[in-house]
Amino acid sequence: MSSHKHYLVLLLMICLMACKTEQQMKLEVYETSASGNNLTAIDASSDATDFISIELSPEKELQTITGFGGAFTESSAYLLNRLSKKNRDTILQAYFSKDGANYSLNRTHMNSCDFSLSNYSYAPVADDTLLEHFSIKEDQDDLIPMIKDAMAVSEDGFKLFASPWTASPWMKDNNAYVGGKLLPKYYDTWALFFSKYADAYAKEGIDLWGFTVENEPLGNGNNWESMHFTAEEMTNFVTKHLGPKLEADGKGDLKILGYDQNRDHLKEWIDSQYQNEETSKYFDGTAIHWYASTVDYFPEVLQYAHNKAPNKYLIETEGCIDSQVPVWNDDTWYWKKESTDWGWDWAPAEEKHLHPKYAPVNRYARDIIGCLNNWVDGWVDWNMVLDTQGGPNWFKNWCVAPVIVDPDKDQVYFTPLYYTMAHFSKYIRPGAKVIETTRPDNQKFMITAAKNPDGSIAVVLFNEEAIPIDYSLTLNEQTVNLHIQGQALQTIVIPKKN
Numbered sequence: 280m281s282s283h284k285h286y287l288v289l290l291l292m293i294c295l296m297a298c299k300t301e302q303q304m305k306l307e308v309y310e311t312s313a314s315g316n317n318l319t320a321i322d323a324s325s326d327a328t329d330f331i332s333i334e335l336s337p338e339k340e341l342q343t344i345t346g347f348g349g350a351f352t353e354s355s356a357y358l359l360n361r362l363s364k365k366n367r368d369t370i371l372q373a374y375f376s377k378d379g380a381n382y383s384l385n386r387t388h389m390n391s392c393d394f395s396l397s398n399y400s401y402a403p404v405a406d407d408t409l410l411e412h413f414s415i416k417e418d419q420d421d422l423i424p425m426i427k428d429a430m431a432v433s434e435d436g437f438k439l440f441a442s443p444w445t446a447s448p449w450m451k452d453n454n455a456y457v458g459g460k461l462l463p464k465y466y467d468t469w470a471l472f473f474s475k476y477a478d479a480y481a482k483e484g485i486d487l488w489g490f491t492v493e494n495e496p497l498g499n500g501n502n503w504e505s506m507h508f509t510a511e512e513m514t515n516f517v518t519k520h521l522g523p524k525l526e527a528d529g530k531g532d533l534k535i536l537g538y539d540q541n542r543d544h545l546k547e548w549i550d551s552q553y554q555n556e557e558t559s560k561y562f563d564g565t566a567i568h569w570y571a572s573t574v575d576y577f578p579e580v581l582q583y584a585h586n587k588a589p590n591k592y593l594i595e596t597e598g599c600i601d602s603q604v605p606v607w608n609d610d611t612w613y614w615k616k617e618s619t620d621w622g623w624d625w626a627p628a629e630e631k632h633l634h635p636k637y638a639p640v641n642r643y644a645r646d647i648i649g650c651l652n653n654w655v656d657g658w659v660d661w662n663m664v665l666d667t668q669g670g671p672n673w674f675k676n677w678c679v680a681p682v683i684v685d686p687d688k689d690q691v692y693f694t695p696l697y698y699t700m701a702h703f704s705k706y707i708r709p710g711a712k713v714i715e716t717t718r719p720d721n722q723k724f725m726i727t728a729a730k731n732p733d734g735s736i737a738v739v740l741f742n743e744e745a746i747p748i749d750y751s752l753t754l755n756e757q758t759v760n761l762h763i764q765g766q767a768l769q770t771i772v773i774p775k776k777n
Contacts, residue, residue: 304757306773309706311640311698313614313766318698318705323769325762327749331719334753335738337730339715342585344729345592345657346384346438347704349374349681351429354394354671355664356421361686370682370691371425374663375432380701382437383709384488384657385429386596387422389443389476391456392494393503393676394662398456401476405449408468415479423483430485438488438709441476442539442566442596444495444504451506458501460508466516470524477530489534491566491596492517497540503674510551513537514558522561534563539596541571545580553588564592567655569646570601572633573620576649585654592657595650599661600639600679600696604669607683613639613695614766639679643699644725644741644768651703651713651727660700702770706737724748734775741768 308323310316359367373379391399404412415423426439445451446461446469453459461469477487496508508516517535525533538548545567552562565584571577584593602621606612615638622634647658662680669677681697684690711729714736718726723743730736742748745765752759754773763769 304752304754304759304773305776306759306771308761309702309770309772310763311695311702311768312764313611313640314764315610316767317693317695318701323761323763323771325749325760327760327762330749330751330760331721331724332717332751332753333719333726334717335728335736336715337736337754340712340730341715342593342654342656342713344707344709344711344713345594346382346709347658347700347707348382348385348437349660349663349700350597351385351387351422351426351439352392352394352662353388353396353418353422355662355680356425357396357671358664358666358684358686359425360421362684362691363689366684366689366691370664370684371428371432373682373693373697375429375437377434380697380704381435381708382429382433382704383435384438384594384659385440386491386659387426387439387441388494389441389472389490390445390447391417391504391673392444393672393674394665394670394678395673396671397673398504400447401479402447402472405447408465410468410471410475413472413475413479415476415483423480423485426485427483435708439485440489440491440534440536440596441480441487442491442494443472443506444493445506446472456504458498458505458507460512461506461516466520467524470516470520473521474524474528474530477525477533487533489536489563491536491539492521493539494597495540495568496538497544503676510538510548513548514551514554514562517552517561518558526561534592535561536564536566536592536594536596537562539566539568541568542577542580543571545577546583549584549587553591559588559591562588562591564588564594566594566596569595569598570620570622573618573622573637573642574635574645575633576646576653578649578653581650581653581655593655594657594659595646595655596657596659597661598643598646598658600642602677603679604677605665605667605679605683605694607667607685608692610695614641616641618642640695640699640766640768641741641743643696644702645743647699647703648725648727648739648741651729652718652725656713658703660696699768702739702768706731706770706772707739708732711737719750721748724750736773738771738773739769740771742766 450465451459665680
C-alpha cells in the first residue's frame with residue numbers, strides 16, 4: 280500500500296473514531312427561546328465547523344446546591360383559591376411535581392407582608408410578652424392550604440423557610456407596621472415568636488427548614504411592612520436571643536440566615552456575622568436579594584462572602600420583576616429590553632447605571648447562572664402566582680410572577696419566567712455539586728453546570744444575543760457539537776453512564 284493510501288486510511292479511521300466518540304455521549308437538550316420554545320426537548324446537534332469550546336470538569340466540585348423555588352404568599356394562595364380546582368391543581372403540579380419545575384427550596388412570610396391582603400400579626404395583643412394569644416389563624420384559609428397541597432404534590436419534598444417583614448407594632452419603637460426598630464426589651468419576646476411559629480406550623484404538618492432573621496433590614500423606603508436592624512443589632516439579636524432560644528426549645532436544627540437584602544451592602548453584614556466564633560455560631564448562612572441592579576450580580580461580593588464563611592449557606596431568597604404591571608399573555612415582552620425597576624426612576628444618580636432597561640428572561644437567567652458561578656447554593660423567586668395587575672398587594676406594589684392568572688375569567692398564563700426557573704429547579708437537584716467549566720469569552724453567552732446526586736450532569740447555557748452560537752461540549756474526552764439559537768436558554772442533561 281502506498282504511503283498516500285496509508286494516510287487516507289489513517290485519516291478515515293481517525294474520522295470514524297471521532298464520530299463514534301461524539302455519538303457515545305448521550306444527552307437530552309431542553310430549550311426556552313424567544314422564538315417560542317418553552318422547555319422544549321430539541322435536537323441541538325450541529326454540523327458547523329467552527330465552535331466555542333466548553334469543557335466540563337466534574338472532578339472539580341464547588342458548592343453543594345440547597346435548592347431552587349419560590350415564595351408562598353397570601354396573595355398567591357388567595358388567587359389559587361379563586362381559581363377552578365382544575366386550574367389550581369394545574370399550577371401546583373407545574374411548580375411541585377417531578378413532571379413540572381419540582382421546586383425544592385421555598386419561602387413564606389411570618390405576619391403580613393406587602394403581598395398580603397391587609398396588615399396583620401400573629402401576636403396582636405399588646406404587651407403579651409409570653410405570647411399567650413399567639414395564633415396563625417390568618418394563614419388558615421389560604422396560605423397553609425397552599426403549602427400543604429404543594430407538599431402533597433411534591434414527591435421529593437422541599438425545604439421551607441420563613442421570613443418576617445415586621446414584628447407586631449407594639450414591640451417597635453414607632454408602634455407601626457411600617458419602619459421603626461424592635462425595642463430591646465422585646466428581643467426575648469421576638470425570639471419566642473419564631474419558636475412559637477415553628478410549633479404552630481408543625482401542628483399543621485408543616486415542618487420548617489429555617490428562617491431568615493428579617494426581610495430587608497435596611498428598610499424599603501417606609502412603604503410597606505418593615506423593621507430596621509443594623510448589622511451589629513442583628514448579630515446581637517441572633518447571638519444572644521434567637522439562636523439560644525431555638526436551641527433551648529429543641530429547635531437548634533432550624534437554619535438561621537442573616538441579612539436578607541441586596542448584595543451591594545452584603546460585605547458589612549458578612550463581616551458582622553462572621554467576625555469571630557461567638558458571632559458565627561448561630562448563623563447558618565446568609566440571605567441575599569437582587570434589587571441593587573438589573574445587570575450586575577456582584578460576583579466579587581459573592582466571592583468575598585464565600586471566602587469569609589466557606590461552610591455557610593449563601594442563598595438568594597428573593598427576586599422578581601418589580602415595579603411593573605405584568606404584560607398579559609405576551610411571551611415576546613419577556614425577551615425585550617423594555618422592563619424597568621424601582622431604580623430606573625428612584626436610584627441615586629451615581630447608581631443609575633445599575634438600573635437600565637432589561638429583558639425579564641435575561642435578568643433571571645443571567646443572575647441565576649452568575650450566582651451559581653460565584654458560590655451561591657440556592658435561588659428563590661418571589662411570588663409564585665399574581666394577577667394581571669401584579670397583585671393583590673395592599674400597598675399597590677405591583678410585580679410580575681412566573682404564573683399570572685385572571686381569577687374572574689379562570690385563566691392561567693405560564694410566562695417565560697416559569698420555564699426559565701424550571702431550567703434550573705427541575706434539572707439541578709438538592710445535593711448537586713456545582714462543577715468547574717471553561718467559560719466563553721463572550722459575556723453574553725453564559726454557562727454553569729452541576730453534578731446531581733444520581734451522577735447525572737446538568738449544564739445550563741444562556742445565549743443573550745440574537746445571533747445563534749455553535750459550541751462543542753467535552754466531558755471525559757468525549758465531545759459533542761451543539762447549537763443554540765439566539766435569545767435562548769438550554770439545559771443539557773447528561774446521564775451518569777457518560
